[in-house]
Amino acid sequence: MIKPHKPVSSRKVAPTPKPPKPLAQDGERLSKRVAHLMHCSRREAEQYIEGGWVSVNGQVVEAPMARVTNQTVVVDPHASLMTQLDVTLLLHKPPTYEAMAAPGEANKRVKPAHQLLLPGNHWAQDPSGVRLLKHHFIKLTACVPLEVAASGLVVFTQDWRVLRKLTEDATIIEHELVVEVQGEVAPEVLQRLNAGLNSDGQPLPPVKVSINSTSDTSTRLRVALKGAHPGLIAYLCERVGLHIQSIKRQRVGRVALSGLPEGQWRYLHEGERF
Numbered sequence: 001m002i003k004p005h006k007p008v009s010s011r012k013v014a015p016t017p018k019p020p021k022p023l024a025q026d027g028e029r030l031s032k033r034v035a036h037l038m039h040c041s042r043r044e045a046e047q048y049i050e051g052g053w054v055s056v057n058g059q060v061v062e063a064p065m066a067r068v069t070n071q072t073v074v075v076d077p078h079a080s081l082m083t084q085l086d087v088t089l090l091l092h093k094p095p096t097y098e099a100m101a102a103p104g105e106a107n108k109r110v111k112p113a114h115q116l117l118l119p120g121n122h123w124a125q126d127p128s129g130v131r132l133l134k135h136h137f138i139k140l141t142a143c144v145p146l147e148v149a150a151s152g153l154v155v156f157t158q159d160w161r162v163l164r165k166l167t168e169d170a171t172i173i174e175h176e177l178v179v180e181v182q183g184e185v186a187p188e189v190l191q192r193l194n195a196g197l198n199s200d201g202q203p204l205p206p207v208k209v210s211i212n213s214t215s216d217t218s219t220r221l222r223v224a225l226k227g228a229h230p231g232l233i234a235y236l237c238e239r240v241g242l243h244i245q246s247i248k249r250q251r252v253g254r255v256a257l258s259g260l261p262e263g264q265w266r267y268l269h270e271g272e273r274f
Contacts, residue, residue: 050135
C-alpha cells in the first residue's frame with residue numbers, strides 16, 4: 001500500500017545563530033598613555049592614576065586599566081608619588097555593629113562596622129585635608145575591639161606602623177569612655193570602682209571613674225582604662241548595682257572623636273598620634 005505523500009513545507013528553517021564574537025577593546029590602557037606623557041614606568045603611571053592625579057576629558061579616573069582613544073588625558077601639574085601614603089580611617093561606630101568583623105562575615109546576626117566605610121559617610125567637616133580616593137577603602141584592618149552594644153571610636157588602617165602601635169602597645173594605651181547609667185551614683189560606689197574589684201580571686205584591670213554629668217534620671221560616668229576590655233565595664237557596673245543605658249568610646253590614646261557624628265568617618269590627619 002502506498003502511503004500518502006506529506007507535503008513539504010515551504011518555510012525555511014533559520015540557521016542556528018553563532019555566538020557573537022567578543023567586542024574588541026579599542027584604544028590603549030590609560031596607564032600606558034600616562035607612562036608616555038610622564039616619561040615614567042608603567043607602575044609609576046598606575047600610581048599617578050590611583051592617586052587621583054589623572055583626568056580624562058576633565059573627569060578624574062582612578063582605574064589604570066581604563067582605555068582611552070582620542071580623549072584628552074591630563075596629569076595634574078602638582079602630581080607627586082611622595083604624597084600617596086597609607087591611610088587610617090576613624091569611624092564613629094553606632095551600636096549593633098561589630099567593630100572587628102570583616103565585610104565578608106556580614107549576615108543576619110553580624111553587621112560589620114567596616115561596611116560603613118563608604119564615600120557617602122565621609123564627614124564633610126573632616127579637618128585632615130586628605131583627598132578621598134577609591135584605594136583608601138581596600139586592605140583596611142580593624143585595630144581596636146569595642147562592644148557590639150557600644151558606640152564610639154573605632155580604627156581601621158592600611159598603615160603597618162599604626163597597626164603595630166595599636167597591637168604592640170594595646171595593654172598600655174588608654175581608652176576613655178562615657179558610660180550612662182540609671183539614677184544617681186553614690187560616692188561609695190565610685191570608691192568601690194576606683195579601688196578595684198576581683199573576679200575569682202584575680203584582680204580585674206584597674207579603671208578610673210568619675211562623674212561627667214547628671215540629670216534627673218541618669219548619671220554619665222567618665223571611665224578611663226588601659227587597653228580594650230570588651231565586657232569589663234558591664235561586669236563592673238553589674239557588680240556595684242549600676243544599670244547601663246549606653247556606652248560610648250570617646251578616645252583611644254591621644255586620638256578622640258572630635259565631634260565626628262555617629263555613622264560617619266574621617267581620616268587620621270597628619271600630626272595625630274595614638
